[in-house]
Amino acid sequence: MALVPPIExxxxxxxxxxxxxxxMATRKVPAVNxxxxxxxxxxxxxxxxxxxxxxxxxxxxLDPLVKEMIYVAVSATNNCEYCIHSHxxxxxxxxxxxxxxxxxxxxVALANATNRLANGYRIxxxxxxxxxxx
Amino acid sequence: MALVPPIExxxxxxxxxxxxxxxMATRKVPAVNxxxxxxxxxxxxxxxxxxxxxxxxxxxxLDPLVKEMIYVAVSATNNCEYCIHSHxxxxxxxxxxxxxxxxxxxxVALANATNRLANGYRIxxxxxxxxxxx
Amino acid sequence: MALVPPIExxxxxxxxxxxxxxxMATRKVPAVNxxxxxxxxxxxxxxxxxxxxxxxxxxxxLDPLVKEMIYVAVSATNNCEYCIHSHxxxxxxxxxxxxxxxxxxxxVALANATNRLANGYRIxxxxxxxxxxx
Amino acid sequence: MALVPPIExxxxxxxxxxxxxxxMATRKVPAVNxxxxxxxxxxxxxxxxxxxxxxxxxxxxLDPLVKEMIYVAVSATNNCEYCIHSHxxxxxxxxxxxxxxxxxxxxVALANATNRLANGYRIxxxxxxxxxxx
Amino acid sequence: MALVPPIExxxxxxxxxxxxxxxMATRKVPAVNxxxxxxxxxxxxxxxxxxxxxxxxxxxxLDPLVKEMIYVAVSATNNCEYCIHSHxxxxxxxxxxxxxxxxxxxxVALANATNRLANGYRIxxxxxxxxxxx
Amino acid sequence: MALVPPIExxxxxxxxxxxxxxxMATRKVPAVNxxxxxxxxxxxxxxxxxxxxxxxxxxxxLDPLVKEMIYVAVSATNNCEYCIHSHxxxxxxxxxxxxxxxxxxxxVALANATNRLANGYRIxxxxxxxxxxx
Numbered sequence: 001m002a003l004v005p006p007i008e009x010x011x012x013x014x015x016x017x018x019x020x021x022x023x024m025a026t027r028k029v030p031a032v033n034x035x036x037x038x039x040x041x042x043x044x045x046x047x048x049x050x051x052x053x054x055x056x057x058x059x060x061x062l063d064p065l066v067k068e069m070i071y072v073a074v075s076a077t078n079n080c081e082y083c084i085h086s087h088x089x090x091x092x093x094x095x096x097x098x099x100x101x102x103x104x105x106x107x108v109a110l111a112n113a114t115n116r117l118a119n120g121y122r123i124x125x126x127x128x129x130x131x132x133x134x
Numbered sequence: 135m136a137l138v139p140p141i142e143x144x145x146x147x148x149x150x151x152x153x154x155x156x157x158m159a160t161r162k163v164p165a166v167n168x169x170x171x172x173x174x175x176x177x178x179x180x181x182x183x184x185x186x187x188x189x190x191x192x193x194x195x196l197d198p199l200v201k202e203m204i205y206v207a208v209s210a211t212n213n214c215e216y217c218i219h220s221h222x223x224x225x226x227x228x229x230x231x232x233x234x235x236x237x238x239x240x241x242v243a244l245a246n247a248t249n250r251l252a253n254g255y256r257i258x259x260x261x262x263x264x265x266x267x268x
Numbered sequence: 269m270a271l272v273p274p275i276e277x278x279x280x281x282x283x284x285x286x287x288x289x290x291x292m293a294t295r296k297v298p299a300v301n302x303x304x305x306x307x308x309x310x311x312x313x314x315x316x317x318x319x320x321x322x323x324x325x326x327x328x329x330l331d332p333l334v335k336e337m338i339y340v341a342v343s344a345t346n347n348c349e350y351c352i353h354s355h356x357x358x359x360x361x362x363x364x365x366x367x368x369x370x371x372x373x374x375x376v377a378l379a380n381a382t383n384r385l386a387n388g389y390r391i392x393x394x395x396x397x398x399x400x401x402x
Numbered sequence: 403m404a405l406v407p408p409i410e411x412x413x414x415x416x417x418x419x420x421x422x423x424x425x426m427a428t429r430k431v432p433a434v435n436x437x438x439x440x441x442x443x444x445x446x447x448x449x450x451x452x453x454x455x456x457x458x459x460x461x462x463x464l465d466p467l468v469k470e471m472i473y474v475a476v477s478a479t480n481n482c483e484y485c486i487h488s489h490x491x492x493x494x495x496x497x498x499x500x501x502x503x504x505x506x507x508x509x510v511a512l513a514n515a516t517n518r519l520a521n522g523y524r525i526x527x528x529x530x531x532x533x534x535x536x
Numbered sequence: 537m538a539l540v541p542p543i544e545x546x547x548x549x550x551x552x553x554x555x556x557x558x559x560m561a562t563r564k565v566p567a568v569n570x571x572x573x574x575x576x577x578x579x580x581x582x583x584x585x586x587x588x589x590x591x592x593x594x595x596x597x598l599d600p601l602v603k604e605m606i607y608v609a610v611s612a613t614n615n616c617e618y619c620i621h622s623h624x625x626x627x628x629x630x631x632x633x634x635x636x637x638x639x640x641x642x643x644v645a646l647a648n649a650t651n652r653l654a655n656g657y658r659i660x661x662x663x664x665x666x667x668x669x670x
Numbered sequence: 671m672a673l674v675p676p677i678e679x680x681x682x683x684x685x686x687x688x689x690x691x692x693x694m695a696t697r698k699v700p701a702v703n704x705x706x707x708x709x710x711x712x713x714x715x716x717x718x719x720x721x722x723x724x725x726x727x728x729x730x731x732l733d734p735l736v737k738e739m740i741y742v743a744v745s746a747t748n749n750c751e752y753c754i755h756s757h758x759x760x761x762x763x764x765x766x767x768x769x770x771x772x773x774x775x776x777x778v779a780l781a782n783a784t785n786r787l788a789n790g791y792r793i794x795x796x797x798x799x800x801x802x803x804x
Contacts, residue, residue, distance in 0.1 A: 001349075001532050002256050003356065004366070033260045035252060042370035048457050049248065049377070055450050056240045061233040066200055067241050073204045074245035076790030077211050079347055079615055081537075082252035083245065084790060085259045088539065089266035098267050098540070099195040102578035105790050106190045107201050109585070111208035111217065113783035114183065118169060118216035120746030120754060120775050122136050125219045126167045130403050132223035133232050135666050135751075137758065138768070176772035182591050183779070189584050210388030213481055213749055215403075218388060222405065232406070236444035239388050243451070247381035254344030254352060254373050264537050269617075269800050270524050271624065272634070301528045303520060310638035316725050317516065317645070323718050324508045329501040334468055335509050338475045342513035345479050347615055350520035351513065353527045357534035366535050367463040374458045375469050379476035379485065382451065386437060386484035390404050393487045394435045398671050400491035401500050478656030481749055483671075486656060490673065500674070504712035507656050511719070515649035522612030522620060522641050538792050569796045571788060585784065592776045597769040602736055603777050606743045610781035613747050618788035619781065621795045625802035634803050635731040642726045643737050647744035647753065650719065654705060654752035658672050661755045662703045668759035669768050 006037030016040045019050050026054060033086060065094040072101075073108045140171030150174045153184050160188060167220060199228040206235075207242045274305030284308045287318050294322060301354060333362040340369075341376045408439030418442045421452050428456060435488060467496040474503075475510045542573030552576045555586050562590060569622060601630040608637075609644045676707030686710045689720050696724060703756060735764040742771075743778045 009020055009031070019040075023032045039046040057067050068091035075083035088101065096104075117123075143154055143165070153174075157166045173180040191201050202225035209217035222235065230238075251257075277288055277299070287308075291300045307314040325335050336359035343351035356369065364372075385391075411422055411433070421442075425434045441448040459469050470493035477485035490503065498506075519525075545556055545567070555576075559568045575582040593603050604627035611619035624637065632640075653659075679690055679701070689710075693702045709716040727737050738761035745753035758771065766774075787793075 001353070001527065002258050003352075003369075003533075003535055004255065006258075033263070034257050035248070038255050038257050039251065041366065042374065044457055045370060045374045048374075048454050049251070052244055052450050052454060053248075055446055056237070056244050060237050061231065062203075062237045062241075066203065067237070069196075069200065070204060070207045070238060070241045071245045072790075073207050074211050074242055075249055076786050077208050078246065078249045078253075079789045080249035080252050081792060082257045082259055083249050084539075084792065085263040085266050085537070087245075089263045092266055092268055097195065098577065101267060101539075102581060103190070103194050103196045103201070104204060105787060106578065106581045106584075107196075107204045108208055108790060109783040109787050110186055110190050111205045111221075112212065112786045113779040114169070114187075115209055115212045115214035115217050116746050116782045117173065117183070117775060117779050118214050119212075119749045120742075120778060121138065121172050122751065122754065123168050123172050123216045124136050124140075125216055125403065129167070129219040129223045131405075132219050132226055133235060133405055134226055135661065135755070137667075137669055137754075137771075175768065176776065178591055179772060179776045182588050182776075186584050186588060189580055206388075210384050213387045215390065218390065218405075219403070232443065235405075236447060239385060240444065240447045240450075242388060243381040243385050246384045247377040250344050250380045251373060251377050253347045254340075254376060256349065256352065259537065265539075267539055269621070269795065270526050271620075271637075271801075271803055272523065301531070302525050303516070306523050306525050307519065309634065310642065312725055313638060313642045316642075316722050317519070320512055320718050320722060321516075323714055324505070324512050328505050329499065330471075330505045330509075334471065335505070337464075337468065338472060338506060338509045339513045341472045341475050342479050342510055343517055345476050346514065346517045346521075348517035348520050350525045350527055351517050353531040353534050355513075357531045360534055360536055365463065369535060371458070371462050371464045371469070372472060375464075375472045376476055378454055378458050379473045379489075380480065382437070382455075383477055383480045383482035383485050385441065385451070386482050387480075389406065389440050391436050391440050391484045392404050392408075393484055393671065397435070397487040397491045399673075400487050400494055401503060401673055402494055474656075478652050481655045483658065486658065486673075487671070500711065503673075504715060507653060508712065508715045508718075510656060511649040511653050514652045515645035518612050518648045519641060519645050521615045522608075522644060524617065524620065538794050540791065542794075569799070570793050571784070574791050574793050575787065585787070588780055589784075592773070592780050596773050597767065598739075598773045598777075602739065603773070605732075605736065606740060606774060606777045607781045609740045609743050610747050610778055611785055613744050614782065614785045614789075616785035616788050618793045618795055619785050621799040621802050623781075625799045628802055628804055633731060637803060639726070639730050639732045639737070640740060643732075643740045644744055646722055646726050647741045647757075648748065650705070650723075651745055651748045651750035651753050653709065653719070655748075655750050657674065657708050659704050659708050659752045660672050660676075661752055665703070665755040665759045668755050668762055669771060670762055 002038065004038055004041050006034050007040040008037065012040060013043065015043045016046060019046050023050060035082065035086065065091060065096060068094055069096060069104050072104060076108050077112060136172065138172060138175050140168050141174040142171065146174060147177065149177045150180060153180050157184060169216065169220065199225060199230060202228055203230060203238050206238060210242050211246060270306065272306060272309050274302050275308040276305065280308060281311065283311045284314060287314050291318060303350065303354065333359060333364060336362055337364060337372050340372060344376050345380060404440065406440055406443050408436050409442040410439065414442060415445065417445045418448060421448050425452060437484065437488065467493060467498060470496055471498060471506050474506060478507065478510050479514060538574065540574060540577050542570050543576040544573065548576060549579065551579045552582060555582050559586060571618065571622065601627060601632060604630055605632060605640050608640060612644050613648060672708065674708060674711050676704050677710040678707065682710060683713065685713045686716060689716050693720060705752065705756065735761060735766060738764055739766060739774050742774060746778050747782060
């Protein structure tokens with residue numbers, strides 16, 4: 001049960017439409033999804049979150065597909081139904097096969113398990129891991 | 135403050151040594167890290183967790199480096215200090231550069247933010263995302 | 269799918285009715301909501317949780333509206349649908365406007381993001397923050 | 403154990419210094435704290451997160467002190483030591499007394515408890531809460 | 537909205553059927569539940585998770601009923617609807633009464649509250665708790 | 671780094687001492703631990719939390735040892751170092767052996783893993799689990 005209704009393009013203010021236009025152009029899609037239509041109730045936040053998504057999720061040192069899979073991993077850990085669906089769809093569009101998705105879920109499950117073993121036993125970090133970026 | 139001390143190789147039972155040996159051979163490392171030395175207090179669990187790690191984290195549909203980065207993403211979301219250090223080290227060893235790590239952190243932060251926006255506003259899943267694996 | 273049905277006033281024991289009566293009198297509402305009707309299966313817990321809610325959520329050093337907004341922030345972070353709905357309603361009743369709600373969501377999203385950056389990078393607490401209450 | 407060292411002003415690039423300068427001017431402080439000095443390893447992320455913090459945490463429909471307290475509530479829920487310290491310090495500077503902090507902690511504890519009761523019992527949202535923003 | 541359909545016995549591969557058979561024989565049930573039918577899309581993961589469940593949840597130092605209740609406690613904390621339902625059913629079958637379930641929920645709520653008080657105030661571990669296993 | 675110092679018995683107000691006295695008498699211990707000494711900064715909260723702990727953690731439908739183990743399971747899931755140490759100590763005092771603790775950790779790890787598989791795949795609850803308490 002959404003707390004506020006999505007704001008459709010026709011009902012949007014010029015500032016909101018400008019963000020919608022940029023999302024559609026950047027992603028080459030004919031419409032924006034509900035996430036943005038709900039954030040549109042707060043145009044400043046809409047613009048700010050979109051700026052971050054655009055800056056973070058595009059090309060860079062990591063492949064965009066890898067980024068979408070990381071997004072799914074976090075969303076499954078946090079139990080965000082909307083995000084699991086939307087970012088799994090985005091990852092699929094970028095080339096994630098079902099086999100890749102299943103492995104992703106397996107890593108997420110394993111990491112959630114061992115995170116609790118390490119935290120529960122309060123295991124000391126080994127000296128060789130203290131500067132893990134070298 | 136670890137709840138139990140690590141069990142070193144020399145003090146380990148034959149069953150535990152067999153797992154240690156397999157970890158060292160599989161990973162081509164001269165010793166196992168504290169995570170395994172602590173799990174060794176429960177040899178059945180040690181063998182079971184290692185079997186899962188070996189099955190899940192090796193080659194497959196996803197690149198092992200991608201899997202390590204997903205592991206880091208989950209561990210940062212869950213605040214597991216041990217796992218952040220150990221899997222960041224593993225990812226670095228497999229080729230993750232600092233620039234890749236920074237992008238990984240940026241995706242993790244963004245996903246944790248938008249997960250709460252989608253959950254907080256209770257946003258409805260769009261029809262086109264309902265079967266996201268196609 | 270609720271695990272147990274709500275216990276309506278007419279079907280409640282005298283001990284449960286006494287708590288329901290106090291909730292209705294304190295909040296000036298004609299009926300209690302499902303949360304209490306479900307807890308009523310455990311009358312001791314019902315009385316204990318209500319005692320805590322009554323003690324914590326009333327007037328004090330913080331404004332009751334601020335407390336309701338903090339409640340919503342925690343509930344969005346934890347993904348509690350029931351609590352998001354009920355405490356957003358309570359906050360609205362106490363004066364929270366939609367604009368205030370949108371800013372609340374924006375803070376929740378930002379905090380969830382930067383929490384992971386600080387935890388993920390394991391950032392050291394600056395000396396000036398060590399005694400933050402002065 | 404921080405994964406990367408903070409980047410001090412003298413060692414920072416012009417782009418990073420520009421963000422540091424804006425943080426110091428906006429907050430009227432003589433130096434930036436470790437959070438920013440660590441993010442500075444990724445200048446794009448540094449600028450993006452600062453833009454969001456500046457947009458979200460300033461004056462608006464909610465009082466800046468209320469926003470800092472919401473930040474602390476989320477950080478305590480997520481167990482972010484750095485954020486608890488830094489945002490408690492920020493809230494104190496804006497007028498939060500110890501008594502207000504104690505009430506904040508009490509609300510956070512209560513919300514975390516009742517979130518699990520509502521989620522654990524899978525309690526149905528009452529009809530009157532379905533459109534909680536009115 | 538499940539991301540993949542369950543794989544029924546008749547449509548399953550021999551490897552998947554072997555796991556289904558072992559689950560049914562071990563649990564003395566005439567069919568496997570959806571969790572396994574969904575994992576069956578990844579036969580290696582299906583076998584691995586079942587091996588862990590079989591090893592961990594059976595007889596041992598802890599009573600199987602106690603293990604099921606711990607499972608419910610974790611699932612309520614993490615807000616896993618499927619797991620709350622399936623493991624509450626399993627615990628009931630093993631002898632958990634409604635009164636026991638209510639106490640379980642009360643402990644879960646209390647622990648989630650005090651976890652945040654201890655983490656939020658950053659309380660130092662007392663010397664007598666440093667080696668809690670003696 | 672605790673945000674406030676513990677309040678020792680000699681420095682406590684009569685209201686705080688009354689709670690300390692009841693804790694010591696109920697638990698048959700010569701002093702209260704840091705958790706209570708920190709909560710004592712908010713005497714109303716101290717009394718309220720203690721009342722809940724006393725009501726919930728004592729004898730009832732569940733064995734007090736089982737309740738302590740559930741507490742440890744939640745605390746490991748939430749990564750509360752203080753609570754892991756203090757409730758593991760309490761469980762040990764009530765009869766939990768190291769072997770029982772290791773099994774407890776194994777169940778916690780498994781539940782955290784399968785919670786994410788069920789949430790990540792969005793698995794539908796089977797009809798036979800819909801009324802899990804019978």
